[in-house]
Amino acid sequence: MESVEKIIxxxxxxxxxxxxxxxxxxxxxxxxxxxDVLYLKQIADFNLRIRKIxxxxxxxxxSYHPDHLAIEAPFFGKNVQSMLKxxxxxxxxxxxxxxxxxxxxxxxxxxxxQTVTGNGLASKKQxxxxxxxxxxxxxxxxxxxATDALAVAYTCFVxxxxxxxxxxxxxxxxxxRQTKSRRKAWADYVSQNPEIIDN
Numbered sequence: 344m345e346s347v348e349k350i351i352x353x354x355x356x357x358x359x360x361x362x363x364x365x366x367x368x369x370x371x372x373x374x375x376x377x378x379d380v381l382y383l384k385q386i387a388d389f390n391l392r393i394r395k396i397x398x399x400x401x402x403x404x405x406s407y408h409p410d411h412l413a414i415e416a417p418f419f420g421k422n423v424q425s426m427l428k429x430x431x432x433x434x435x436x437x438x439x440x441x442x443x444x445x446x447x448x449x450x451x452x453x454x455x456x457q458t459v460t461g462n463g464l465a466s467k468k469q470x471x472x473x474x475x476x477x478x479x480x481x482x483x484x485x486x487x488x489a490t491d492a493l494a495v496a497y498t499c500f501v502x503x504x505x506x507x508x509x510x511x512x513x514x515x516x517x518x519x520r521q522t523k524s525r526r527k528a529w530a531d532y533v534s535q536n537p538e539i540i541d542n
Contacts, residue, residue: 352409353496362488400439412447413499
């Protein structure tokens with residue numbers, strides 16, 4: 344009998360087109376349940392777009408009951424406004440997941456491409472073609488944002504299939520705590536010794 348081990352929701356955030364996928368892990372193998380996009384271009388008001396992302400993410404979570412959210416991190420491009428908008432789209436999707444007590448992982452675009460194709464500079468089409476060779480999915484997606492979302496979920500699957508994944512996660516958390524501790528120690532030192540700034 345097949346055993347469902349985990350369901351991963353993958354999201355490629357966007358304020359015009361948001362890609363999403365649901366990946367079911369059965370007996371250690373990924374199986375695509377959903378591959379689609381949320382089309383937002385027709386909504387003129389940016390605030391309403393953000394609300395739509397939040398509500399739609401909740402709807403997907405309530406429909407498929409994923410165990411984890413995997414989301415692409417906004418990339419640092421030349422257009423600061425676009426990056427900020429992507430960050431907001433990512434933020435509300437994460438907020439929706441957290442409101443349903445879902446854990447989440449964030450992945451850089453180059454990490455996703457490297458995991459799927461072996462090339463951190465691969466094109467969207469190359470990512471789609473490689474995913475098609477790795478898994479079966481119904482039809483040619485209308486937008487590559489959908490397969491980008493699948494690539495995020497697949498990256499999460501690969502990472503969490505690694506027996507050292509939990510150890511790496513613990514090390515990341517520890518490193519973040521140490522960084523915060525060092526920053527706080529430095530801030531305390533500066534506040535107690537303001538003369539070092541004046542000099």
